[in-house]
Amino acid sequence: MDSKSPVAFGSLPLEIVDEIFSALPTAPLLNLRLVNRQLGAIATAWAFRHVRLGARQGCYDHQHFVWIAQSEKLRPLVREITCDTWLGHTAKYCDQFAFNHPAEFLNALPLIRCFHNLTSLHLRFSEHTKHEHIDAMDTETDNFRYRVLDTVFHCLAGTWSAENQLEMDEKVLPYSFEAEYVMAPAEVSELGPIPIKELTVSNLADYHDERFTESEVFKKVISSSSLRDLKMSITLQEVEKDHDGEFQPADALWFREKYVMFESLPRTWLSPSVAGNLRVLSLYSRDYWGWNPKMDFRAIRPGSGPDSGFPNLKVLALGKYIFSHEWQIEWIESLGQMNASGGLEELYLDRCPILVQARHDAPADYGTTIVGRDSDGNSVEVSNEGYYQMDAILEDDLFEPYMTYEDYPLRWHHIFPRWRESMKALKVFKMGHSSWRSAPEQTMDLPIATSK
Known part of the structure; x- marks a missing residue:
């Protein structure tokens, strides 16, 4: 550090003061604005x-x-x-x-x-x-x-x-x-x-x-x-x-x-x-x-x-x-x-x-879904195995007929x-x-x- 660099708090460079101020809560920062112009500028920037x-x-x-x-x-x-x-x-x-x-x-x-x-x-x-x-x-x-x-x-x-x-x-x-x-x-x-x-x-x-x-x-x-x-x-x-x-x-x-x-x-x-x-x-x-x-x-x-x-x-x-x-x-x-x-x-x-x-309260989904296209424009198809049929699980009267358990x-x-x-x-x-x-x-x- 150049000996002519601006300092505050005695020998502390302003960069260090800035780091210290960054960790302070708002109340002390507002008070530090009143110390002097240099510290006031740094404190104001962090306070707001x-x-x-x-x-x-x-x-x-x-x-x-x-x-x-x-x-x-x-x-x-x-x-x-x-x-x-x-x-x-x-x-x-x-x-x-x-x-x-x-x-x-x-x-x-x-x-x-x-x-x-x-x-x-x-x-x-x-x-x-x-x-x-x-x-x-x-x-x-x-x-x-x-x-x-x-x-x-x-x-x-x-x-x-x-x-x-x-x-x-x-x-x-x-x-x-x-x-x-x-x-x-x-x-x-x-x-x-x-x-x-x-x-x-x-x-x-x-x-x-x-x-x-x-x-x-x-x-x-x-x-x-x-x-x-x-x-x-x-x-x-x-x-x-x-x-x-x-x-x-x-x-x-x-x-x-x-x-x-x-x-x-x-x-x-x-x-x-x-x-x-x-x-x-x-x-x-x-x-x-x-x-x-x-x-x-x-x-x-x-x-x-x-x-x-x-x-x-x-x-x-x-x-x-x-x-x-x-x-x-x-x-x-x-x-x-x-x-x-x-x-x-x-x-x-x-x-x-x-x-x-998992307990399936709806039929399991063994189908596939096209989720979009890749960067080459090809369709991307993924398997739904291990999931439920969403439309079925949201319907009434589905609990008894499809009560099944599945291990993962x-x-x-x-x-x-x-x-x-x-x-x-x-x-x-x-x-x-x-x-x-x-x-x-x-x-x-x-x-x-x-x-x-």
Whole structure:
């Protein structure tokens, strides 16, 4: 280091001070802004690097968010935003009271378009959800979630307008929300799209909402070449109880929308253009998934070449994913063939069991499915053996005629030696039980580690 280099805190170079400040919470950073001009600049950059917009009742996040968005000096410093729709412990989600849409949150949300240096965006919904056609008055509804997602993605795409937002709100939130959008500075409207690198969606509803996933704004943002890090967790629809507090019959647990949602992931959130860009993928669910509801990773950029699956992926984290078939082991081995290491570098398995035996309440599926075309244009056909017939399992009167049991031979002591030999680029392998709950941005810290 040159003796004439600027220093702070006595003999510490400013680069070291910057590293120290990066580990400090917001409160001391705000105090350090008052020390001197040099330290003030560093402290300010870190103090406003991450801002939060919350909907919790009695919380004033929205005022802080609006103030920063309208500040010409502060908004360029923001690199990370968390939008949390949780209304707080006192909110009425699961009783006779109606869901109260957070007006201040919804009116401030369009100001995301002010932060054009944004690199990371975290959307965190409530764990509680119901679909509109099931008397969804007391939880976050599909219409509310659709409104939030559509607004955020229009901001990221640079296509938000007050006229379109008002039309949306009058359509999906009638009589339950008064639109008073906070206006952004005039220069913001001319800045265009925001190319974020990281997107987190916590508690995405187990519902395939075509209004959003088939929209042009969704496809534009999710397919952006800048998006390299995608973390998602999926929550479950609330199950109604009768007047005695008992759960309704079993058919209330088998909503077709959930199965359609998992089945559609390879062409929506994990479409070929998305999968080709990702370096980090975290995919969690509040309940077990993979076998039932079925999620076939072979449908994501199908084929066997180096550009199939997730060719550039470096980090994979799965939560409550069920292993049942040999192809799943082969699929993980094939990830990241086109990244700098030639394979997956980090693998996290959080509460991911192996299926040993399953009871089929519907006929087994011995057919095949064409999951798409490979890079050469050839159809890719995969076997469905070991799975159930989805249409049959969702029908009534299916339990007695088709009650069968099936054993699955896959075991961990078969998998680990194989991965030791085949996954030469793997540097971190952790499996166990984390406390992630519903925030997938926290899914990279499992307490139990098994290295190769």
